Amino acid sequence: MERRRWLVAIILACLITTCVGRMLSSNEELMNKDNDENILYNSTLVQILLEYTAAVYTADLTALFTWTCERCTDMTEGFEVVEVIVDIKSCLQAYVGVARDLNSVIVVFRGTQENSIQNWIEDLYWKQLDLNYDEMPGAMVHHGFYAAYHNTTMRSGVLIGLQKTRELYGDMRITVVGHSMGGAMAAFCALDLKVNYGVDDVQLMTFGQPRIGNAIFSSYFKTHLPNAVRVTNGHDVVPHLPPYYPLFPHKTYHHFPTEVWIHNVGIGSLVYSAETICDQTGEDPSCSRSVLGNSVSDHLVYLGVDLQAETWRSCGIVTGSNMERYRIDVAGNLILLKDTIGPLLKPNAQMDISSS
Numbered sequence: 001m002e003r004r005r006w007l008v009a010i011i012l013a014c015l016i017t018t019c020v021g022r023m024l025s026s027n028e029e030l031m032n033k034d035n036d037e038n039i040l041y042n043s044t045l046v047q048i049l050l051e052y053t054a055a056v057y058t059a060d061l062t063a064l065f066t067w068t069c070e071r072c073t074d075m076t077e078g079f080e081v082v083e084v085i086v087d088i089k090s091c092l093q094a095y096v097g098v099a100r101d102l103n104s105v106i107v108v109f110r111g112t113q114e115n116s117i118q119n120w121i122e123d124l125y126w127k128q129l130d131l132n133y134d135e136m137p138g139a140m141v142h143h144g145f146y147a148a149y150h151n152t153t154m155r156s157g158v159l160i161g162l163q164k165t166r167e168l169y170g171d172m173r174i175t176v177v178g179h180s181m182g183g184a185m186a187a188f189c190a191l192d193l194k195v196n197y198g199v200d201d202v203q204l205m206t207f208g209q210p211r212i213g214n215a216i217f218s219s220y221f222k223t224h225l226p227n228a229v230r231v232t233n234g235h236d237v238v239p240h241l242p243p244y245y246p247l248f249p250h251k252t253y254h255h256f257p258t259e260v261w262i263h264n265v266g267i268g269s270l271v272y273s274a275e276t277i278c279d280q281t282g283e284d285p286s287c288s289r290s291v292l293g294n295s296v297s298d299h300l301v302y303l304g305v306d307l308q309a310e311t312w313r314s315c316g317i318v319t320g321s322n323m324e325r326y327r328i329d330v331a332g333n334l335i336l337l338k339d340t341i342g343p344l345l346k347p348n349a350q351m352d353i354s355s356s
Helices: 002-031 043-055 061-065 117-124 143-150 153-169 181-196 215-224 321-325
Strands: 080-087 092-099 104-109 173-179 202-207 229-233 259-267 270-277 334-337
Touching (some): 043 104, 043 173, 061 080, 061 334, 181 202, 181 215
Parallel strands (some): 104 173, 229 259
Antiparallel strands (some): 080 092
16 A cells, blocks of 8 residues: 555656646747747736636626726736727627736737537537638638638727727737637737737737637748747647648648647646646647547636636627717727727727837
């Protein structure tokens, strides 16, 4: 019996040493890639950005806009919302604000608000690479992921919010985050800011994000956003979708790097949560691809933070009685924007948010 305990202890020690060593060496590699001013992966930052991501699922827009919602506390206390964006027709939601403790503008995209998340996940199996990405020959993406950001109120709304934060707070780093489908929109947003608006200091972190493009697109993405982080969790099903077929590299979806895989390590009751920083291929076979992606619950809860809608009704939002103060565009979409005078809406304004 005593010998068995010692054997278990030795195996566990080896696992811990291997995992921690992998994480430390990978983290040093990331830190050497750019200057110290960039936001790099660390566990505290993940927890903070998870709380910001959870807040975007708040249905009460007044509580979200005033940062008084139940999820707007703890590590995000003191956050100042500048804008809330809702595309009612496409059932999309995002917000923009300022986190003074991080010295960063935070842009957060909500995940899917379908009546059934199971149906949305099942649809991911059949999404095809069907749109040429104009900025890079041979790069392909799925039109639904691309259009959710580029062809809705999301893009123009985010640009309005970023322009307003610059007017109110000056130049700051921009951190873009999102969960699930919101992670796909966050990825296209960060790339858009970097490539089309010349924003140098932009950081991306997504949670449970699906694949959005092919290997050529992934390589192009990595060139422009080398410090992007995709956090995956255990057996979360969504990062495994749409499927990756290694035997058809030119015709299959391919994740961009860098993945950080949260997973349990240990034996029996000796289990702890590890965060492994994966390789630079985007499809590290020793990370989330090493397990079956078969868990919806792992998609909805990351590190104890609930990442899902308060209710699964169809694009349900709640607003206070003072909503007549805010402008609503002709399509019924809603942008709540803080201003020194009052809220305003500029749906077609040309934004200049590039660094001075």
